[in-house]
Amino acid sequence: MIQHSPTHFSTVQTEEACIMKLPPLLTVVEAVAFRALCRELIEAEPAPKKIVLDFAETMFIDSSAIGALVRCLKACQAHQIELVLHSVKPEILSVLVLADLDRHFTIEAKAVELEPPASPTITPTHPSIQSRTKRALDIVGAIVGLGITALVFVPIAIAIKLDSPGSILFSQTRCGHLGRRFQVWKFRSMVSDAEQLKAQVENQNEGAFFKNANDPRITRVGRFLRKTSLDELPQFWNVLHGEMSLVGTRPPLPEEVEHYEIPSWQRLDVKPGITGEWQVHGRSKIRNFEEVIELDLRYQQRWSLKYDLQLLLKTIVVLLNKDSAF
Structure with a gap:
């Protein structure tokens, strides 16, 4: 059973980008905190040229997470900041495909992970x-x-x-x-x-x-x-x-x-x-x-x-x- 994760997100700043590690569970509590952190990063002086969202540990997202991701993407585009989703698991990719959002995000992962499963097993939002x-x-x-x-x-x-x-x-x-x-x-x-x-x-x-x-x-x-x-x-x-x-x-x-x-x-x-x-x-x-x-x-x-x-x-x-x- 997936436990509700804390609202703290670890971030690593490099010369190339700001890397944000996302929690195993990304629902409304985490999504609100994630949106606030994205806003802080985008409005920082100087703002990063690239933000990488590390999905390596993320196993479930819901509509609140989709909303937060969409808001973050639009804000990045408005400030000419590159937004990248990294290490996206097949089940998370399947949700993005289901929401018709996979083509709007830049997804860095192995080729096999970029192809949604023929019969994806998606943890239902409800x-x-x-x-x-x-x-x-x-x-x-x-x-x-x-x-x-x-x-x-x-x-x-x-x-x-x-x-x-x-x-x-x-x-x-x-x-x-x-x-x-x-x-x-x-x-x-x-x-x-x-x-x-x-x-x-x-x-x-x-x-x-x-x-x-x-x-x-x-x-x-x-x-x-x-x-x-x-x-x-x-x-x-x-x-x-x-x-x-x-x-x-x-x-x-x-x-x-x-x-x-x-x-x-x-x-x-x-x-x-x-x-x-x-x-x-x-x-x-x-x-x-x-x-x-x-x-x-x-x-x-x-x-x-x-x-x-x-x-x-x-x-x-x-x-x-x-x-x-x-």
Whole structure:
């Protein structure tokens, strides 16, 4: 069993670089300390020309560590400091590959280590990630959901087209497990140039997510689709594809993740879901990002297959409640 490591990082300064030895376990506590040390090194006078992160002893990293590494990389690039990952074990490399980050980092290691295993054994960031039963439930639910989508597709498509010009479906980049980006699909509920008009709309929420109860970009049909959550039916394709789950956390936008503090990255330890704590506990009434984080972390702590089923049932009840603002 891996023990939680201290937050002290040993560093060695040479003429060529500053070498930082990373601990066996790199999760939220260590990630916060690591981020602070990186900031100190980068802002030092004189700053090192190269920072080497020694992963020789590191056996596990989670989303918080991914967030800290991304922050460190961007800071180094901004100050023209070379950042190198050294002695990266295959299981750590597999996590970087899974997060689609391996091509963004310079990795110094033996050639055999640079090739991810054909069937990598990755210590999951959360038990739900390795649950075959949860995945089976997702597949069955996605097939049923896509069947429903096929039945209502034509009338919804006609309504969208008659209401406003533009495409029927809307695709948007979101961040999933470990921050990996994917395209989420919805029925279009806004005007076709909604993204360009976003800067003109006031954000009524606090923190790293956007919401306006009376968003002028939403069409008449779009308000009905959102009220009934019919706009989210195409996301069953994301569930079938494995990018999302029936139940999980809210999938954030990349620009939201850019503003995350390191501990907030923990919400990316699980797959995002079509529904979850946030959706069944009054998402339209939540205005503070910290409340979203609390709900997402509560889901991770309480997770079980039984709890997923409970949230699915609660979702159905919320949708059937005509006064709901789901």
